[in-house]
Amino acid sequence: MKNYILFPSYNEGLKLASLLKEEGISYTIAPTPRQLSTCCGMSIIYKDEDEDRIKKIVEDNKIGVIGFYTI
Amino acid sequence: MGDYRKLWESLQMDLEKHDALCAVLPELYDSVYLSQEDRADAMNYFNFVISEVHGLRIEELNNHRQKGGKVVGTFCVYVPDEILNALGVIGVGLCGGSQFWIEDGEKVLPRNLCPLIKAFVGAKISATCPYFQSCDLLVGETTCDGKKKAYEILAEYTPTYVMELPQMKREKDIKDWEEEIKRFIKEIENLTGKKLTYENLKNSIKLINRKRRALKRLYELRKNTPSPISGLDALLVSQIAFYDDIERFTENVEKLCDELEKKVSTLKPNNKKRLMVTGTPMAIPNWKLHHITENLNAQIVVEETCTGTRYFENEVSEEGETIDDLIRNIAQRYMKINCACFTPNEGRVEDIIRLAQEYKVDGVIYYNLSFCQPYSVEYKKVERALKDKNIPLLLIETDYSTEDVGQIKTRIEAFLEMI
Numbered sequence: 001m002k003n004y005i006l007f008p009s010y011n012e013g014l015k016l017a018s019l020l021k022e023e024g025i026s027y028t029i030a031p032t033p034r035q036l037s038t039c040c041g042m043s044i045i046y047k048d049e050d051e052d053r054i055k056k057i058v059e060d061n062k063i064g065v066i067g068f069y070t071i
Numbered sequence: 072m073g074d075y076r077k078l079w080e081s082l083q084m085d086l087e088k089h090d091a092l093c094a095v096l097p098e099l100y101d102s103v104y105l106s107q108e109d110r111a112d113a114m115n116y117f118n119f120v121i122s123e124v125h126g127l128r129i130e131e132l133n134n135h136r137q138k139g140g141k142v143v144g145t146f147c148v149y150v151p152d153e154i155l156n157a158l159g160v161i162g163v164g165l166c167g168g169s170q171f172w173i174e175d176g177e178k179v180l181p182r183n184l185c186p187l188i189k190a191f192v193g194a195k196i197s198a199t200c201p202y203f204q205s206c207d208l209l210v211g212e213t214t215c216d217g218k219k220k221a222y223e224i225l226a227e228y229t230p231t232y233v234m235e236l237p238q239m240k241r242e243k244d245i246k247d248w249e250e251e252i253k254r255f256i257k258e259i260e261n262l263t264g265k266k267l268t269y270e271n272l273k274n275s276i277k278l279i280n281r282k283r284r285a286l287k288r289l290y291e292l293r294k295n296t297p298s299p300i301s302g303l304d305a306l307l308v309s310q311i312a313f314y315d316d317i318e319r320f321t322e323n324v325e326k327l328c329d330e331l332e333k334k335v336s337t338l339k340p341n342n343k344k345r346l347m348v349t350g351t352p353m354a355i356p357n358w359k360l361h362h363i364t365e366n367l368n369a370q371i372v373v374e375e376t377c378t379g380t381r382y383f384e385n386e387v388s389e390e391g392e393t394i395d396d397l398i399r400n401i402a403q404r405y406m407k408i409n410c411a412c413f414t415p416n417e418g419r420v421e422d423i424i425r426l427a428q429e430y431k432v433d434g435v436i437y438y439n440l441s442f443c444q445p446y447s448v449e450y451k452k453v454e455r456a457l458k459d460k461n462i463p464l465l466l467i468e469t470d471y472s473t474e475d476v477g478q479i480k481t482r483i484e485a486f487l488e489m490i
Contacts, residue, residue, distance in 0.1 A: 010119075010123055010126065010127055014119070017115065017119075021112075026112070027115070028105060028115065028118060029115045029116075029118040029119045029122060030097070030100070030101065030105055030118060030122060031096055031097040031100050031101075031121065031122040032097060032122070033097050033098070033101070034094050034097055034098070038090065038093075038094075039074055039075070040075060040093050040096075040122075040123075040124075040125050040126050041075075041122060041123055041126050042118075042119055042122035042123055043122070045105070
């Protein structure tokens with residue numbers, strides 16, 4: 001199982017990526033899996049234990065996300 | 072995860088077919104790249120570029136063209152990027168590395184031709200590669216017979232210009248190449264309506280030298296035992312060099328090197344065999360040989376290929392008072408690339424032996440794309456020279472299909488046991 005965050009555009013994805021880096025939260029940028037969307041583009045893979053912290057960062061910084069998914 | 076459909080539509084792409092191509096990438100990249108352990112964090116930039124391979128970069132090319140800029144597609148490391156960049160052109164390397172395009176390529180080309188040529192022709196005629204669709208001009212070159220003749224077919228679909236590459240390396244040939252570069256400059260000046268200046272060319276030479284130096288730094292780090300970066304990751308960086316924004320790419324390769332430099336001191340010895348790959352280029356997403364090899368007890372530490380050392384070795388001299396001096400410097404640098412389309416090509420054998428020593432390799436894999444005649448004929452020379460130096464060598468001739476993966480794995484396994 002892997003956790004993905006999807007974004008409306010890569011700008012939002014890159015914004016979150018740099019915030020995660022600042023906070024020392026490990027993440028991996030990956031192509032969006034086809035099961036989640038047929039649009040090409042980036043998504044972010046994260047670890048279970050970081051989910052709450054990441055959700056807070058997204059909220060506090062008003063990062064546009066399509067959603068959090070586990071597949 | 073932007074919606075690029077409108078952009079692709081404006082490039083006259085076959086959206087339905089392109090969708091089938093897009094469907095392959097996420098899973099392939101996940102299984103080949105993201106499954107690797109202990110990757111550098113800085114590889115996230117390159118994950119990003121791949122994730123946005125038909126998105127962000129295509130948008131950038133489109134914006135450039137909207138502002139009146141031009142995009143030129145190339146197929147060979149001999150076509151001088153310095154000229155394109157100096158005239159404000161974005162150059163993109165277009166060689167195809169996917170099995171997806173082979174079927175369309177075979178509609179107009181013989182089946183017994185190298186997969187790289189079949190794939191790039193297939194990519195154009197199927198209108199499924201947004202890079203091809205973004206080009207104002209394609210620039211071919213007379214390297215092998217297959218490519219040379221394929222450009223005649225491409226020209227039926229899109230404007231194509233061919234540079235005549237000498238096939239020998241005498242003084243006369245270097246001069247001929249210099250003249251050919253001057254003709255190329257005229258062609259690109261006509262395309263852009265701009266005039267090449269000493270300043271522009273000098274700045275462009277400096278910029279591209281910096282990019283080559285960054286790649287050289289990355290390769291230098293691979294000389295450590297164990298190498299701090301997998302062959303797969305290094306190959307990806309080389310492949311992305313062909314189409315990414317030059318400054319952004321260079322900056323991110325430097326960041327990667329900074330991280331790897333720190334990583335080197337923390338690495339514990341492993342018993343993986345260190346291998347060199349020599350031979351034909353590997354265009355995106357051709358990761359087949361590296362993937363098979365690095366899933367065994369081995370690490371690829373250097374590629375003597377056009378998607379490896381041949382791309383970045385030797386810089387263009389920045390010395391010279393006139394534009395002609397700079398053009399001569401460019402001609403001289405490029406004529407040092409040792410491609411099998413030249414005769415004789417002793418320089419390549421010397422390079423392989425030198426790199427084998429510098430990178431302390433346990434063995435060499437001679438990678439030959441099926442039906443690539445210049446490289447397959449040159450194999451004998453390389454085999455003899457490496458035998459004299461007691462460097463183990465394995466010949467793998469293959470294409471982009473997955474049919475022979477099991478067989479190649481068995482052969483590499485046996486090779487690793489033997490060395």
